[in-house]
Amino acid sequence: MSTSLGHLGYIIGLLEYGVTDIWWLRIWAVCGCSMVVLFQVLQPRCQFLSAGWCFVYVIVNLFQLHWVSLSVPEPRLSEEEEKLFKLLGDTVTLREFADLAGFGEWETFGPGERLSEEGKVVEPEKAKLYFIAEGQCQVFSGGRLVAKLSPGSFVGEVGYLLHEGLHSPSATVTAASPGVRCLAIPLHEAQGSIEIRMLGPSSPDVSRSIARFECC
Numbered sequence: 001m002s003t004s005l006g007h008l009g010y011i012i013g014l015l016e017y018g019v020t021d022i023w024w025l026r027i028w029a030v031c032g033c034s035m036v037v038l039f040q041v042l043q044p045r046c047q048f049l050s051a052g053w054c055f056v057y058v059i060v061n062l063f064q065l066h067w068v069s070l071s072v073p074e075p076r077l078s079e080e081e082e083k084l085f086k087l088l089g090d091t092v093t094l095r096e097f098a099d100l101a102g103f104g105e106w107e108t109f110g111p112g113e114r115l116s117e118e119g120k121v122v123e124p125e126k127a128k129l130y131f132i133a134e135g136q137c138q139v140f141s142g143g144r145l146v147a148k149l150s151p152g153s154f155v156g157e158v159g160y161l162l163h164e165g166l167h168s169p170s171a172t173v174t175a176a177s178p179g180v181r182c183l184a185i186p187l188h189e190a191q192g193s194i195e196i197r198m199l200g201p202s203s204p205d206v207s208r209s210i211a212r213f214e215c216c
């Protein structure tokens with residue numbers, strides 16, 4: 001048992017060479033060194049030099065983990081961003097949202113203005129994902145009203161999830177109330193920062209897209 005602990009401790013030490021994130025490096029170091037300390041303590045003749053130094057490494061890394069977590073400031077959101085963040089619930093963390101918001105710009109649409117137009121090809125550099133923060137929108141497919149969108153909904157996630165080069169929106173989305181406020185994220189800039197879980201299956205179309213996306 002104690003021999004396995006010793007081996008595991010050193011194997012973890014070896015694996016640390018493959019870790020690039022300092023946070024994870026410290027966590028692995030704490031685990032590996034703790035095991036070596038335990039291994040030594042369980043020996044009939046403990047090697048205090050090895051156990052002592054490994055213990056020091058554990059303490060230094062625990063201190064750094066604590067210090068790093070305290071020194072990374074919480075991202076600050078504007079009032080409008082704060083409101084949208086709350087609407088998105090637990091699909092996104094504060095840090096993820098702040099990063100995403102950094103890519104975006106706020107846009108306002110008046111009644112009847114289009115956020116997307118069914119079948120109208122959008123070049124990848126111009127494709128945007130809209131997070132609705134205020135107001136109502138209507139979704140038309142084949143000229144028929146198929147859904148109403150309220151704050152917390154998205155527009156453009158189907159195109160994003162399908163990862164098409166040239167996207168042709170699956171529906172026309174228009175503002176249905178004055179002053180529809182949206183955070184517009186240019187997809188080519190934010191590509192790696194948007195995860196599927198953030199988009200949540202908000203409509204049957206979207207659920208289908210997510211299913212298609214995940215099985216590919």
Ligand SMILES: Nc1ncnc2c1ncn2[C@@H]1O[C@@H]2COP(=O)(O)O[C@H]2[C@H]1O
Nearest residue numbers: 147155156157158159169170171203205
């Ligand atoms: N049935 C629906 N319910 C809610 N939103 C939809 C529906 N169909 C399409 N949309 C939205 O309208 C958008 C049009 O562009 P996308 O196809 O990229 O992404 C689509 C969704 O965001």
